[in-house]
Amino acid sequence: MLFHQYRGEWILFIATIAAALGWLFSKNAITELPAVAFVSLRFSAAALIFLPFAWKQLCGLNTQQWKQSMLVGFSFSLYLFCWVLGIKFTTELGKGAFLLSLAMLAAPLIAWGIYKQRPIIQFWFALPVAVIGMYFLASGGGDSSESVQLDTLFFLLTALWAAIQFVLNRHYAQFVPVLALTTIQLSMVGAFCGIYSFMVESIPTQIGSNTWIWLGLSILIGTNLRFFLQTLGQKLSDMGNGALIMILEPVWTMLLSVIFMAEVMSISKIIGCIFILMALVLYRLNINGIRQLINRYR
Secondary structure, eight states, X not given: OHHHHTHHHHHXXXXXXXXXXXXXXHHHHTXXXXXXXXXXXXXXXXXXXXXXXXXXXXXXXXXXXXXHHHHHHHHHHHHHHHHHHHHHHOSOHHHHHHHHTTHHHHHHHHHHHHHOOOOOHHXXXXXXXXXXXXXXXXXXXXXXXXXXXHHHHHHHHHHHHHHHHHHHHHHHTTTSOHHHHHHHHHHHHHHHHHHHHHHHOOOOSOOOHHHHHHHHHIIIIIIIIHHHHHHHHHHHSOHHHHHHHHTHHHHHHXXXXXXXXXXXXXXXXXXXXXXXXXXHHHHHOOHXXXXXXXXXXO
């Protein structure tokens, strides 16, 4: 009974675990595969899996819808390009996941700049908390080597492009069928990263079977299953509950990184994660609901 009542929330909960596993699978896959080639293979395969289900919607798109979808797909490509380079240079997946979660707070500023949509009041409380968390997290790795500096830079760029992609996707999803829009985005990532990889990267002559297993898990669990569960869960759940549950992704990623990659949790990093988590919760709080609750017990 409880599961049926909150089945959307439970589905989103599983989606956050699938998303966190995607980080771990990707890190293992690019130990042998070139990073950008991996993204191309992963998202090309995911697009092909979605293609039969999206075909009817794709055939019905007009020229304007194609242009809108390709714009979103281009921003998605830049987002994932920066993301996989962050993955390549990092040994701290948890830190990267928390930095990437800042996209949720960058998105309102971008929407304000592009579409003149003023951020909600919670945003102004959450933003300074997030900035404090970002400072502690970015300086809390305990290593000043170039690779650590690069991973922080790439994850912050990823957060920026993720925010832009979120704003564009949310806007144009009103005009383009969701499955068609998703398939076009995945296809563009595959094509864009494939062209870059062909021009810049060197493909190794021998790739171990384990790498192909990691790639397959990234496609099926980290991409297709995650997208499907997230879309279904958001459809079935309360929007506020769903948004709070999605905050769990960096938490699971951090735990997986500590367990499987021996990521060191310094005091500075723990403080940074806590502050960012507090900022995300503050941003997602329902102010009207809290006021009603206070008034009820006065």
